[in-house]
Amino acid sequence: MLLYTRRAQRIAWAVFGFFFLLLFVLPFGILVLAAFTRQWNGAFPSSYTFSNITAAFHKDPLDGLETSLITAFVSSVIALAVGTWAALALDAMRNRGGKALIQTVFMLPIAVPSVVVGLALLVAFSQGPVLLNGTSTIVVMAHCILVTAYAFQQLSAAITRLDPAYEQAAASLGARPYYSLLRVKLPLLLPALTGSLALCFALSMGELGATAMVYTSHWTTLPLRIYALDDRGHQFVAAAVTAVMMTITLAVLLAISKIRTRANFR
Amino acid sequence: MTEAEAGRTDRRSASPGGGGIRFEDVTVAYNGTVVLDSFSLEVAPGEVVALLGPSGSGKTTALRAVAGFVRPASGRVYAGGRDVTDLPPYKRGLGMVVQQYALFPHMRVEQNVAFGLKAQKVAKAQIPGRVAEALRMTGMSPFAQRYPRELSGGQQQRVAIARALAIQPSVLLLDEPLSALDAQLRSGMLAELARLHRELPDVSILYVTHDQIEALTLADRIAVMNDARLVEVGTARELYKRPGTEFAAGFVGNSNLLPVTVAECAPHADGSFRAAVRIGTQSQPVAATSAEAVAAGEARTLCLRPHLLELAAAEHHDNAFQARVTEVQWRGSSHRVFAEVHGHEVRLDANELRNPPGIGETVWFHFSAQDAVLIPGSGAALAEGGAR
Numbered sequence: 001m002l003l004y005t006r007r008a009q010r011i012a013w014a015v016f017g018f019f020f021l022l023l024f025v026l027p028f029g030i031l032v033l034a035a036f037t038r039q040w041n042g043a044f045p046s047s048y049t050f051s052n053i054t055a056a057f058h059k060d061p062l063d064g065l066e067t068s069l070i071t072a073f074v075s076s077v078i079a080l081a082v083g084t085w086a087a088l089a090l091d092a093m094r095n096r097g098g099k100a101l102i103q104t105v106f107m108l109p110i111a112v113p114s115v116v117v118g119l120a121l122l123v124a125f126s127q128g129p130v131l132l133n134g135t136s137t138i139v140v141m142a143h144c145i146l147v148t149a150y151a152f153q154q155l156s157a158a159i160t161r162l163d164p165a166y167e168q169a170a171a172s173l174g175a176r177p178y179y180s181l182l183r184v185k186l187p188l189l190l191p192a193l194t195g196s197l198a199l200c201f202a203l204s205m206g207e208l209g210a211t212a213m214v215y216t217s218h219w220t221t222l223p224l225r226i227y228a229l230d231d232r233g234h235q236f237v238a239a240a241v242t243a244v245m246m247t248i249t250l251a252v253l254l255a256i257s258k259i260r261t262r263a264n265f266r
Numbered sequence: 267m268t269e270a271e272a273g274r275t276d277r278r279s280a281s282p283g284g285g286g287i288r289f290e291d292v293t294v295a296y297n298g299t300v301v302l303d304s305f306s307l308e309v310a311p312g313e314v315v316a317l318l319g320p321s322g323s324g325k326t327t328a329l330r331a332v333a334g335f336v337r338p339a340s341g342r343v344y345a346g347g348r349d350v351t352d353l354p355p356y357k358r359g360l361g362m363v364v365q366q367y368a369l370f371p372h373m374r375v376e377q378n379v380a381f382g383l384k385a386q387k388v389a390k391a392q393i394p395g396r397v398a399e400a401l402r403m404t405g406m407s408p409f410a411q412r413y414p415r416e417l418s419g420g421q422q423q424r425v426a427i428a429r430a431l432a433i434q435p436s437v438l439l440l441d442e443p444l445s446a447l448d449a450q451l452r453s454g455m456l457a458e459l460a461r462l463h464r465e466l467p468d469v470s471i472l473y474v475t476h477d478q479i480e481a482l483t484l485a486d487r488i489a490v491m492n493d494a495r496l497v498e499v500g501t502a503r504e505l506y507k508r509p510g511t512e513f514a515a516g517f518v519g520n521s522n523l524l525p526v527t528v529a530e531c532a533p534h535a536d537g538s539f540r541a542a543v544r545i546g547t548q549s550q551p552v553a554a555t556s557a558e559a560v561a562a563g564e565a566r567t568l569c570l571r572p573h574l575l576e577l578a579a580a581e582h583h584d585n586a587f588q589a590r591v592t593e594v595q596w597r598g599s600s601h602r603v604f605a606e607v608h609g610h611e612v613r614l615d616a617n618e619l620r621n622p623p624g625i626g627e628t629v630w631f632h633f634s635a636q637d638a639v640l641i642p643g644s645g646a647a648l649a650e651g652g653a654r
Contacts, residue, residue, distance in 0.1 A: 165368035171355035172333055172362040173382030173433055180356075183381070187372045 028246075034239035052240035061241045064222040065248065068205055071136075071221055075143035076151075076200035080193065082144070083151025088181075091159045103156075110149040118142055118213025136219040142210040147200035154199065158192030190259075198256040205249045285311035285347050285436045286470045287332055292341035294327050302327045303494040304341065311436070314463060314471040316481035318517065319491030325474045328491075329439050332472060333362050346436045356385075361430030361469075362439040365446055367422045369414040375401070375425050376410040382433040400432040403465060404458075420451045427462070440473045444480060456483050478518050482506065490514045508557060512641055515569040522570040522612045526640070531560045541640055543568060545587055546608030552585050553635035566640040570633055572615040577603070577623065578632035586632035591623045605629065 003009050035052050037045035055061070086106060093099050109117050121142055125132035132138040166188060170180035186193070208223045215224055222245050229238040287309040294302040302324040309315045317325035330336045332345050334355030342351045350358050369378050379397045388396070401407045404424040414422055423443065430438060443459075444452045460483065463471060475481055481488045482502045489499040490513065498505065498514040509515035512523055526543040529551045534540040539559050542551040543566065554568055578586045589605035589612055601622055603614040614631060623629050 163366075163368065165364055165366060166370060168333070168335055168355070169362070169364070169368040169370075169429075170381070170385070171335075172358075172360060172439075173385055173429065174356050174359060175381070175385035176356050179385050183385075184370055188370075190372075 031239050032243050034236050035243040037236050037239075040236075052236045053244075055237045056240040056244045061222070061225060061244070064220055064225040064241075065245060067136075067219055068222040068245070069248070069252075071140055071143055071219075072201050072204035075140050075204050076147055076197055078140075078144050079148040079151045079200045080197050083148045083153075083196065084155045084189075084193065086148075086152050087155035087159050088185075090156060106149050106152045108149075109145045114146055114207065114209030115213055117145055118210035121145075121210075122213055133214075134216045136216070138214045139211060139216075139219050139221070142214050143204045143207055146207060146210060147203050150199050150203060151196045154192055154196035155189065158189050162188060194256055194259045198253050201256065202249060202253060205245070285468070286313065286345075287315075287437055287472055288342075288344040289328065289331070290342040290344070292328070292331055292338045292343060294324075294331055294336050295339050301494050302331065302338075305496055306341075307489055307496060307499065309437075309470045309472055311470055312468050314473060314484055314486045316473045316475055316485035316488045317491055318475055318478060318481040318488050319497075320476060320517070323491040324494040325476075325491045326441055327494075329441050329472055329474045332358075332437070333360060333439055334358050359386075359433065359435055360437045360439055361433060361435035363423075363426045363430050363441065363443045365442040367414075367426040367446075369422055369425055369429070371414055373413075374410070375406060375412050375414070375417070375428075378414065378425055379429045379432045382429065386433065396432055396434075400428040403431060403462060404428040419447050420455060423447065423455060424458075427459075431462075431466070436469060438469050438471045440471060442474055442476070445475075445477070452480075456480060460484055482518070488518065490517055492517075508555075508639055509569060509641060510557070512567055512569075515567075515639070515641060520572050520613070520615075522568075522572060522575075522610075523641075524568045524570065524607070524610050524612070526554075526566055526568045528560045528562055528564045528566055528640075530562050531556060533559070540635060541566075543640065546610075548587060548608065550587075552587055552633075552638070554638035554640050555636055556640040560640065566642060569639045569641050570612070571637065572602075572613040574633055574637040575612070575614040575616075576632045577614065577616065577619070578630040584632070585635060586630040588628055589631055591625055591627045591629055594622050594625060596622070603629075605631070607631075 003012055033045060034040070035056075036048050036050065037052070038047040038049040040046065083106075086102065090099055090102055093102070121138055122133065124130075125138055132141070162185070166184050167180055170184045171177075175183065206223060207221070208227065211221050211224060212227075215221065222241065226238045226241050226245075229235075229241065287307075289305050289307045292302060292305045293300060305324070305328055307315070307328075317328055319325045327336055331338055331343055332350070334350065334353060338351060342349055344350065345358060345360055370381065373381065376397055379400050380393050383393045383396060397410075398407065401410055404427050406421065406424045406428055409417060409421060409425075414425065417425065423446075426443075440459075444455050447455060456479075463469070463484075471484075473481070473484060485502055487499060487501050488505050490497045490505065490511075492513050498509070498511050500508075500510075502518075505514055505518045509518065509521075515521045515523060524545050526545050529542040529544055531539050531541040534555070539556040541554055541556045541560055543554055544551050545568065556566070560566060587607055589607040591603060591605045592611070593604040595602040595604075596618070599618055601616050601619045603616070603623065605612050605614070612631065
């Protein structure tokens with residue numbers, strides 16, 4: 001235990017409580033409150049309604065939710081595959097210069113503002129030979145580029161921590177590299193894999209900057225629609241849509257965290 | 267060597283075409299640092315050879331060269347009857363057990379043991395039988411359904427051995443397999459390993475350890491290593507009774523190493539030589555055994571095992587030297603006496619003494635000539651001066 005005395009523990013709790021209230025409970029609590037508000041003049045809403053929530057389940061926001069879920073799902077799965085592959089390759093590389101280069105390239109998308117990633121895609125694919133401007137593909141690509149960086153980072157860290165003795169034991173027992181990857185390495189990495197899948201999914205659900213540069217009218221993600229609602233003065237509907245999105249994202253994250261098969265060995 | 271022993275060695279003699287393991291002038295270097303220096307050694311089929319040495323002596327590197335996890339810069343490695351130098355580890359078909367066992371934590375004991383068989387695509391019908399047999403040999407049958415984390419260290423060790431044996435290797439590589447166990451378990455597992463080898467007499471075992479007791483107990487032959495090199499190789503008995511180097515004398519068993527000057531040397535009936543040597547400037551020479559003829563006046567190192575020294579009465583000092591007691595330790599059933607002779611420390615281990623000497627007293631240390639061995643080259647002994 002870090003703090004032993006009762007008094008120190010109480011102080012720690014108080015400090016934690018203050019910041020938790022300020023940074024989590026207050027903004028999100030008010031958001032949920034706003035989702036049920038008709039009018040808000042004083043410190044608290046003056047009248048309540050369910051019409052915002054009903055509005056959040058109309059066609060337009062639901063389309064946005066579907067777009068966001070599909071985009072997040074496809075891009076986080078691709079990011080996980082590419083990120084894991086790259087992390088495994090990096091681990092196998094012996095050339096230090098090459099290692100540093102790959103690490104930097106994968107860090108780049110999160111080192112620059114996400115708007116820049118969107119802009120780069122726009123510039124690259126607005127003219128031939130590959131014309132992607134105005135398609136859903138370019139949106140998914142933008143999300144992939146951004147979240148792959150996180151998947152790569154997480155998997156790299158996990159692979160570094162993996163004891164090479166497991167792979168060597170597998171090899172000494174006659175397992176070819178591919179067999180030992182599927183039966184030993186990936187199962188041992190499963191906690192990191194599900195963790196980074198969840199992270200990528202959450203990041204993609206909330207992505208705004210790059211998406212704003214490349215979205216089209218038939219592929220508008222939910223954050224963009226929330227921004228538009230707020231822009232047009234419908235704050236309370238925006239709050240309701242956000243609350244619905246938060247709930248669904250949390251449900252998906254919870255489901256991912258349940259992916260624990262026999263690899264749940266720790 | 268008796269005739270029976272000679273026959274045995276002859277029958278087992280390994281060739282690159284037979285089983286066993288063979289290192290031919292193997293050198294391994296990491297980033298320019300040589301960690302194994304032109305290492306040559308042969309392990310006959312069915313033989314147990316221990317690589318014994320301090321950490322950093324290159325013994326684990328030698329084992330990993332056989333397993334295929336390090337690539338020799340030069341030289342060839344043969345295992346199981348073929349040249350494996352350029353084969354990837356998964357094509358070598360050798361059993362290996364490492365210090366931390368490396369059991370797959372996400373598999374049950376049974377699945378761990380079956381892993382190698384599945385990886386090598388052994389017929390499905392055969393797998394349960396071979397897994398059961400490997401578990402039976404290691405006494406782990408009752409634990410087949412457990413996960414490694416639910417087993418004690420000793421049990422994990424057995425599973426690791428069962429997993430290596432399930433693929434029926436002709437060569438078993440053991441890398442400090444007992445060093446993660448406590449002392450009591452270790453001696454139990456030593457007996458277990460010896461029993462397993464009796465059950466599988468055709469399996470060659472290369473056993474890496476820094477523990478001389480493990481090496482003496484298990485190995486047919488011991489290869490003593492130091493500083494990336496093979497120092498000396500011989501049967502456990504040869505190395506212990508007639509060490510040829512100071513390093514082997516100090517590492518295999520305890521020993522007192524004293525610089526001496528040879529006074530005279532004559533052939534002995536058993537084929538060795540008997541020499542009279544002086545410790546320091548001592549007037550009365552003592553008798554010792556030498557493997558080779560030594561000219562009078564030459565410097566040698568005298569190796570005396572602490573438990574083969576005896577305290578002698580002053581009036582009876584045939585083959586004895588005088589020393590001044592510096593420390594007496596009572597260890598329950600035994601006594602350990604440290605004494606100084608001509609600036610060198612000498613240690614004596616004896617059963618509990620009725621009248622132990624006092625510190626500062628002058629005593630006589632007596633020994634029999636056949637238990638005292640002359641070793642060439644006395645440089646290190648002079649510098650370090652005595653007991654290890």
